[in-house]
Structure formats: structure tokens, C-alpha cells
Amino acid sequence: SQTIHQWPATLVQPVGSPLSLECTVEGTSNPNLYWYRQAAGRGLQLLFYSVGIGQISSEVPQNLSASRPQDRQFILSSKKLLLSDSGFYLCACNQAGVDGYTFGSGTRLTVV
Amino acid sequence: GDSVTQMEGPVTLSEEAFLTINCTYTATGYPSLFWYVQYPGEGLQLLLKATKADDKGSNKGFEATYRKETTSFHLEKGSVQVSDSAVYFCALPLDSGGGADGLTFGKGTHLIIQP
Numbered sequence: 363s364q365t366i367h368q369w370p371a372t373l374v375q376p377v378g379s380p381l382s383l384e385c386t387v388e389g390t391s392n393p394n395l396y397w398y399r400q401a402a403g404r405g406l407q408l409l410f411y412s413v414g415i416g417q418i419s420s421e422v423p424q425n426l427s428a429s430r431p432q433d434r435q436f437i438l439s440s441k442k443l444l445l446s447d448s449g450f451y452l453c454a455c456n457q458a459g460v461d462g463y464t465f466g467s468g469t470r471l472t473v474v
Numbered sequence: 475g476d477s478v479t480q481m482e483g484p485v486t487l488s489e490e491a492f493l494t495i496n497c498t499y500t501a502t503g504y505p506s507l508f509w510y511v512q513y514p515g516e517g518l519q520l521l522l523k524a525t526k527a528d529d530k531g532s533n534k535g536f537e538a539t540y541r542k543e544t545t546s547f548h549l550e551k552g553s554v555q556v557s558d559s560a561v562y563f564c565a566l567p568l569d570s571g572g573g574a575d576g577l578t579f580g581k582g583t584h585l586i587i588q589p
Contacts, residue, residue, distance in 0.1 A: 368517070396576050405581035406518075406563065421576070452517055454577075463577060465510075465518040 364389045368453045368466030375473055381426075381440040383469050385453030388434070393455040395436040396463075397428055400450040412436060448473045476501040480564045480580030487554055488588050495549040495583045497538075497564035507531075507540055507547040508565040508577070518563065521549075559587045 365388045375381060387393055397409045408421045410428035418428050425444050429437045436453060453466040480497040487493060499507065506525045510518040522531030524540035524547065531538050536551045547564060564580040 366517075398576075400582075406577075406579040408568065408576040408578070411576050454518075462520065462523075463508075467517040 364393065364455055364464040366453055366455060366464055366466035368469060370469060371467065372470045373472070375443050375471065377445055377473055378442045381438070381443050381447070381471070383438040383451055383453075383471075385436045385438075385466055386434055387436075387455050390434075390455065390457060392433060393457055395430060396454040396456075397436065397438050398452040398454060400452065400468075401446075402449065406452070410438070443473045445473050447471065476505065476566055476568065476578060478564050478566055478578060478580040480562075481583055482581055483584040484586050485583060486586045486588065489556055490553045491587075493549070493551040493554045493558075493585070495562055495564075495585070497547045497549065497580060499545050499547065499564075499566055501545075501566060504542060505566045507538070509536070509538055509547070509549050510563040510565060510579070512561040512563065512582070514560070521562070554585075554587050556587045556589050559585055561585070 367386045395412045398406045399409050400406050410418055410420055412418050412430045415430055415433055426440050448471055451469045454463050456463045477500045504527055508523045509521040511521045512518050521536055522533040524531040527540055527542040529540045538547050538549045540547055561582045561584050563582045565577045568576040568578045
């Protein structure tokens with residue numbers, strides 16, 4: 363079965379600082395990968411998805427970017443964080459055409 | 475596009491009470507439907523799913539029936555426990571195309587069970 367490793371679990375960063383959140387997947391190959399954000403008082407929002415190495419699609423315009431340098435590695439980045447980037451970030455994966463999704467344990471980011 | 479609407483909480487119940495969390499959806503066709511649960515400090519876990527109309531998903535005493543007539547997928551449990559306290563999300567596959575299906579989620583329902 364698929365397992366997602368996501369770190370760090372919590373992060374406090376000052377406004378204007380860079381960000382790099384990493385997500386790695388075990389137990390599968392060529393997965394679809396996703397980054398979601400859960401902002402305070404709001405639901406889950408899909409930020410990026412990737413169907414393969416170097417292939418990134420963005421669902422919403424924002425201050426963040428994503429990269430997939432390896433098949434089972436998905437990175438969420440920002441050059442300069444904003445207060446509005448605070449939230450709970452979740453990495454997820456699934457196989458194309460398969461209903462089941464696996465989620466990581468999340469990173470709680472607080473921008474101060 | 476496809477969307478999910480679920481009752482917003484918090485919902486506070488006493489232990490052993492009956493639980494219903496409402497979820498309705500708007501979609502073209504008949505997508506799979508999911509309930510995910512997020513325990514405090516953790517990521518999301520799949521609780522149950524149903525892949526076609528009239529299917530009933532069940533897990534850990536929770537049930538939800540895919541009803542196309544009412545476009546609903548309400549979550550129920552006959553007798554809740556304190557350990558059921560969590561945030562529950564109703565979800566369905568995104569209609570985004572491009573070869574990947576993300577999920578679109580409801581806003582989540584925070585359930586609090588008091589002893």
C-alpha cells in the first residue's frame with residue numbers, strides 16, 4: 363500500500379522568508395501527486411497536481427509553486443511567504459484511474 | 475463544476491448519541507463519493523466510499539448511502555464515541571481533466587463528542 367511522508371509537521375516562518383515543503387511516496391510508482399491547503403475556517407483547496415516528473419498543473423493562482431524532480435517526490439515552494447500562506451498543507455497521491463487517495467500527515471505552517 | 479455541500483459545525487453530541495452529517499453534491503454523471511476523517515493533529519484518512527448509486531459505504535460503525543434521487547451521501551453512526559471526535563469531509567473527484575483527478579471537498583464538519 364502507498365505511504366506518504368511529509369515534513370516538517372509544524373513550521374513557523376517570518377513574512378518574506380522562503381518555503382520548501384517536501385513530500386515523498388513509498389509503495390507505488392508513477393503516482394498522481396497533489397498539494398492541498400486547508401486555511402483556518404475554510405475547507406480543503408487543491409493547489410497543484412502532477413501526473414509525472416516535471417509535470418505540474420496549478421489549480422489556483424497564488425504565491426506558491428510546486429516541483430516534481432523525481433517520480434515519488436513532490437515539493438511545495440515559495441520565494442517570499444505572505445501572512446495569507448498560513449494553513450495546513452497536505453500532500454496526497456493516487457494511481458491514475460483508481461479512486462483511492464492516500465494523504466500525508468500534513469504540515470501546519472504559520473507565517474508571522 | 476462539480477461541488478460538495480456539507481453541514482458546517484461544530485456539531486456537539488453526547489456519547490452514544492445518533493449522528494447524521496449531511497452531504498449533498500452537484501455533479502455531471504455519477505462520480506464516486508467519499509467521506510474522509512481528520513483526527514486532531516493528523517492528515518486525512520479515507521473513512522468510507524461508494525462508487526455507484528444505491529451503494530452503501532461502511533467502516534468503523536459509520537455508514538453512508540449514495541442516493542442519486544436526492545444527490546446526497548449523508549454520514550450516519552448509531553452510537554458515537556468520544557474517539558469519533560474529528561473533522562469529517564465529504565468529497566468527490568474533481569472534474570478537472572488533464573489526466574489527474576484531484577478531489578473536491580466540502581468545508582468539513584467538526585464533530586465533538588462529550589463523555
